[in-house]
Amino acid sequence: xxxxxxxxxxxxxxxxxxxxxxxxxxxxxxxxxxxxxxxxxxxxxxxxxxxxxxxxxxxxxxxxxxxxxxxxxxxxxxxxxxxxxxxxxxxxxxxxxxxxxxxxxxxxxxxxxxxxxxxxxxxxxxxxxxxxxxxxxxxxxxxxxxxxxxxxxxxxxxxxxxxxxxxxxxxxxxxxxxxxxxxxxxxxxxxxxxxxxxxxxxxxxxxxxxxxxxxxxxxxxxxxxxxxxxxxxxxxxxxxxxxxxxxxxxxxxxxxxxxxxxxxxxxxxxxxxxxxxxxxxxxxxxxxxxxxxxxxxxxxxxxxxxxxxxxxxxxxxxxxxxxxxxxxxxxxxxxxxxxxxxxxxxxxxxxxxxxxxxxxxxxxxxxxxxxxxxxxxxxx
Amino acid sequence: xxxxxxxxxxxxxxxxxxxxxxxxxxxxxxxxxxxxxxxxxxxxxxxxxxxxxxxxxxxxxxxxxxxxxxxxxxxxxxxxxxxxxxxxxxxxxxxxxxxxxxxxxxxxxxxxxxxxxxxxxxxxxxxxxxxxxxxxxxxxxxxxxxxxxxxxxxxxxxxxxxxxxxxxxxxxxxxxxxxxxxxxxxxxxxxxxxxxxxxxxxxxxxxxxxxxxxxxxxxxxxxxxxxxxxxxxxxxxxxxxxxxxxxxxxxxxxxxxxxxxxxxxxxxxxxxxxxxxxxxxxxxxxxx
Numbered sequence: 001x002x003x004x005x006x007x008x009x010x011x012x013x014x015x016x017x018x019x020x021x022x023x024x025x026x027x028x029x030x031x032x033x034x035x036x037x038x039x040x041x042x043x044x045x046x047x048x049x050x051x052x053x054x055x056x057x058x059x060x061x062x063x064x065x066x067x068x069x070x071x072x073x074x075x076x077x078x079x080x081x082x083x084x085x086x087x088x089x090x091x092x093x094x095x096x097x098x099x100x101x102x103x104x105x106x107x108x109x110x111x112x113x114x115x116x117x118x119x120x121x122x123x124x125x126x127x128x129x130x131x132x133x134x135x136x137x138x139x140x141x142x143x144x145x146x147x148x149x150x151x152x153x154x155x156x157x158x159x160x161x162x163x164x165x166x167x168x169x170x171x172x173x174x175x176x177x178x179x180x181x182x183x184x185x186x187x188x189x190x191x192x193x194x195x196x197x198x199x200x201x202x203x204x205x206x207x208x209x210x211x212x213x214x215x216x217x218x219x220x221x222x223x224x225x226x227x228x229x230x231x232x233x234x235x236x237x238x239x240x241x242x243x244x245x246x247x248x249x250x251x252x253x254x255x256x257x258x259x260x261x262x263x264x265x266x267x268x269x270x271x272x273x274x275x276x277x278x279x280x281x282x283x284x285x286x287x288x289x290x291x292x293x294x295x296x297x298x299x300x301x302x303x304x305x306x307x308x309x310x311x312x313x314x315x316x317x318x319x320x321x322x323x324x325x326x327x328x329x330x331x332x333x334x335x336x337x338x339x340x341x342x343x344x345x346x347x348x349x350x351x352x353x354x355x356x357x358x359x360x361x362x363x364x365x366x367x368x369x370x371x372x373x374x375x376x377x378x379x380x
Numbered sequence: 381x382x383x384x385x386x387x388x389x390x391x392x393x394x395x396x397x398x399x400x401x402x403x404x405x406x407x408x409x410x411x412x413x414x415x416x417x418x419x420x421x422x423x424x425x426x427x428x429x430x431x432x433x434x435x436x437x438x439x440x441x442x443x444x445x446x447x448x449x450x451x452x453x454x455x456x457x458x459x460x461x462x463x464x465x466x467x468x469x470x471x472x473x474x475x476x477x478x479x480x481x482x483x484x485x486x487x488x489x490x491x492x493x494x495x496x497x498x499x500x501x502x503x504x505x506x507x508x509x510x511x512x513x514x515x516x517x518x519x520x521x522x523x524x525x526x527x528x529x530x531x532x533x534x535x536x537x538x539x540x541x542x543x544x545x546x547x548x549x550x551x552x553x554x555x556x557x558x559x560x561x562x563x564x565x566x567x568x569x570x571x572x573x574x575x576x577x578x579x580x581x582x583x584x585x586x587x588x589x590x591x592x593x594x595x596x597x598x599x600x601x602x603x604x605x606x607x608x609x610x611x612x613x614x615x616x617x618x619x620x621x622x623x624x625x626x627x628x629x630x631x632x633x634x635x636x637x638x639x640x641x642x643x644x645x646x647x648x649x650x651x652x653x654x655x656x657x658x659x660x661x662x663x664x665x666x667x668x
Contacts, residue, residue: 089628089629091628091629091630091631092628092629094631095627095628095631095633098631122426123426194528198614200614202629234614234615237613237614238528238530238531238613239530239531239613239614240613240614242609249504253508253509253510254509254510255508255509255530366630367421367630367632370629370630371630371632374622374625374626374629374630375444377614377615377617378444378447378448378615378617379615380444380447
């Protein structure tokens, strides 16, 4: 979206001599009539465009951290209000964006490179002007390159943080030694029947099924074995959780003893004093999150917000609040004391220790696997 | 224009805002859904536009969808049965109470002031491992460790009964309230016991209300997806959950549209059968 006003462009052309006085006044008059006719709609459009930017994220401690450390200071500095919404999952949010009118949703805190690819496939991407986001220089190349492999000529998002979906367990019932010994297979251990949980997300279920059957999550050869592992987990599990809040509640209330969980949420539980352990088994599910600018948004205002959010003081404060390491390169920026202690933190800036989902592989199989999972979950 | 012609037009003029709203908010979106159901989902990117019967063929022939649909109808039927079982005595009590009828009706409506999701989630605090019931039983020494009561089909039915019971009570109450109490007195004066008078006079006369409440509970119960999501285990799902997953998780809007229309047709057929034998007037009485 071009943020310069039509009047300013016409005035510049008139001053440059590209437009005669009669045409200039005629066009201004026509614009005035058009504006008068569509005033009510224009008011709504301008309210969305100039004075506010909508941001949607995961809610909970993450949203609180954004509000306190990024949005309020940004509004104080620029006068642009940030309206923040939350979603429980990326799939649900994409469905909302697809059914909305252009410009209704502006920036989303998306998870995974495959989400970036999906938005691009649906034509929801924009071309960011990175000159307006100088803080991008501080971001780890490994994270940016993942997006560039999908859109080589432009970026529609900036990387913001990363984390893992590892094993979370109640230390009162499961020891650190046991979790290291059993790894992902603890989720299909009959000894914990009725005390096992799991995310209802089909990708995570399949990823862990791959680990449980000794396969590479980015190249599953024996699909039937993987589905059988999901069936085994389904029969032993008490509950598939659907949100971070539900995950935290199930663990804190001791409804379940073990599940896979989001590293930041488990760190938050630990901060609250719960004796919950966290372990990234080999090939644990690594992911990165980005701030994606959606087609139809006021790009310049969004770029300004992204740059503000990537500033080290903001980025680090948000990361400390949400317990996920920031996308900033630890070799270029001093990340303080807390971040190096967070689960999944990579001090090298290369992220070679983490295993990320291959977006081409996972998105290519999404249609078939997501549907099969729905059947397997219900006993088929 | 003649007076007769004007009188003929008047109801339509008065109805036009409501008809306009129904057309705009119900019929037009429904047409969109019908059109969508004939499209096809592509692996990535936008859906394939056209007239394809694939989604309908799968929805009607796939045993998976048939199983979930039958399970949904089963859960809705059990829920309706329990609502009737619990709702009838409550409605009877409210009808026969003299001074505090209004307070009792207000109490019946009270749960509607709280979000349905919050009401459903309240069962987690009651039945959870560290919930009120387990804590009470353990403190009384009845059990030594928490009983696993949550996240199964029984708790889904419990949540639905909790949600739908007021609808049943209100419908039966409306029906009972319209019955002349002298009829029961007349029956007893002719030698019937109070129980016989109830069974042979009051109950038959209140059946339309019971049926209307049953229909409402069944249709609302069969169309819910929140309750199994919150109180169900990994396997527990109702048909609306499949619609939700097709549209939200799988981004398969065409299949989701076909499934939602299938549910609409099944429940619509049920309403049509009800209308054929009992008429819709009792239902609107209960709602009013």
